[in-house]
Amino acid sequence: MTDMSGSTGEVVVTTQSFARYTDSPWRVFEEARVPARRSRFAHPLAEDELVREAAGAAALVVGLDPVTAKVIGAAPSLRVIAKHGVGVDNIDVAAARAAGIRVVNAPGANTTAVADMTMALLLAAVRRIVPAHTSVVQGRWERFFGPELAGRTLAVIGFGRIGQAVARRARGFDMTVVAYDPHLPAEVFAEQGVRAAGLDECLAAADVVTLHLPLAPGAPPLLGRAELARLRPGAYLVNTARGGLVDEAALAEALRDGHLAGAAVDVFASEPPDGSPLLDAPNVVLTPHCGAFSHEANAAMGTTVATDVVRVLRGLPPVNPVV
Numbered sequence: 001m002t003d004m005s006g007s008t009g010e011v012v013v014t015t016q017s018f019a020r021y022t023d024s025p026w027r028v029f030e031e032a033r034v035p036a037r038r039s040r041f042a043h044p045l046a047e048d049e050l051v052r053e054a055a056g057a058a059a060l061v062v063g064l065d066p067v068t069a070k071v072i073g074a075a076p077s078l079r080v081i082a083k084h085g086v087g088v089d090n091i092d093v094a095a096a097r098a099a100g101i102r103v104v105n106a107p108g109a110n111t112t113a114v115a116d117m118t119m120a121l122l123l124a125a126v127r128r129i130v131p132a133h134t135s136v137v138q139g140r141w142e143r144f145f146g147p148e149l150a151g152r153t154l155a156v157i158g159f160g161r162i163g164q165a166v167a168r169r170a171r172g173f174d175m176t177v178v179a180y181d182p183h184l185p186a187e188v189f190a191e192q193g194v195r196a197a198g199l200d201e202c203l204a205a206a207d208v209v210t211l212h213l214p215l216a217p218g219a220p221p222l223l224g225r226a227e228l229a230r231l232r233p234g235a236y237l238v239n240t241a242r243g244g245l246v247d248e249a250a251l252a253e254a255l256r257d258g259h260l261a262g263a264a265v266d267v268f269a270s271e272p273p274d275g276s277p278l279l280d281a282p283n284v285v286l287t288p289h290c291g292a293f294s295h296e297a298n299a300a301m302g303t304t305v306a307t308d309v310v311r312v313l314r315g316l317p318p319v320n321p322v323v
């Protein structure tokens with residue numbers, strides 16, 4: 001790490017997960033002679049902490065930290081906000097644009113990691129891996145049954161990089177895949193051997209629904225009580241996209257009353273999910289927003305965003321602009 005605190009125009013890295021498996025992202029800054037340091041706070045930042053960190057920064061590299069209009073307004077030297085990942089729902093992109101600040105991210109860098117995690121969570125949910133593990137460890141030796149994936153229908157909602165990678169994996173498990181993504185031309189679905197359908201049709205057809213779309217600022221949950229009720233009895237839901245896409249109370253209720261057979265959730269409306277109704281819902285597998293946490297994705301996200309930060313600070317156009 002290059003720690004040149006006190007220099008002007010420095011890069012401040014607030015995400016704790018930056019360069020966890022290789023120093024190569026830090027080397028991008030070192031080789032470009034761009035001063036860069038980690039945040040003083042060794043935890044995900046609250047808005048006021050981010051205001052303090054952003055005050056003298058030329059660039060911020062953030063994870064899920066809230067880059068609000070207040071943070072942007074308090075950062076007169078800021079030229080670029082880099083999302084160490086894909087989803088920019090924690091960044092007020094409109095405020096950044098209005099302030100002339102670039103936003104960049106790392107599209108594709110964590111596609112494989114999240115697609116693998118989605119399949120891991122799906123398999124864990126249907127074959128009840130977590131209760132089976134607990135049963136063995138606690139000496140009960142209960143034996144669990146679950147459905148096979150072959151021949152079942154997977155509905156992929158959001159058919160971008162991760163959605164398509166999940167569809168390829170699901171086809172490898174002999175699943176039928178339908179997908180909903182209103183922003184893509186028909187050829188994209190056809191190329192992947194997937195049938196395009198509307199949201200309602202996908203929900204009605206699915207044995208498993210998996211979410212892979214962004215969370216739009218201020219949007220209500222895509223899957224509220226009414227949409228969850230449209231799922232087949234005994235269906236499963238996997239969410240590795242964003243917690244705000246699902247009404248957690250309605251999902252917990254659908255699990256408790258047995259309408260859904262199970263859910264696997266990596267992302268929560270509020271993180272950590274203290275008090276979430278999912279914490280004590282039955283038949284859930286819950287992980288701490290670590291879908292992107294493969295070694296390879298960690299290296300790729302870090303070097304991708306570091307490269308674009310350096311480019312913007314040198315006056316070059318970024319490779320992966322959001323704005």
Ligand SMILES: NC(=O)c1ccc[n+]([C@@H]2O[C@H](COP(=O)([O-])OP(=O)(O)OC[C@H]3O[C@@H](n4cnc5c(N)ncnc54)[C@H](O)[C@@H]3O)[C@@H](O)[C@H]2O)c1
Pocket residue numbers: 085086087088107108110111114157158159160161162163180181182183184212213214215240241242266267289290291292293
């Ligand atoms: N769990 C994690 O750690 C993790 C890691 C990476 C990404 N994510 C989440 O996954 C999302 C998808 O990532 P990606 O790399 O596939 O992004 P992507 O941009 O390649 O794909 C997103 C797709 O969603 C589609 N879409 C947008 N709005 C939609 C809507 N209302 N209904 C249906 N489809 C819609 C877009 O057209 C696009 O094709 C990210 O936005 C992020 O929120 C989570």
Ligand SMILES: O=C(O)CC[C@@H](O)C(=O)O
Pocket residue numbers: 015017062063064084085086087088110289292
């Ligand atoms: O910042 C993180 O820890 C996860 C980011 C991930 O959800 C993404 O959108 O790429």
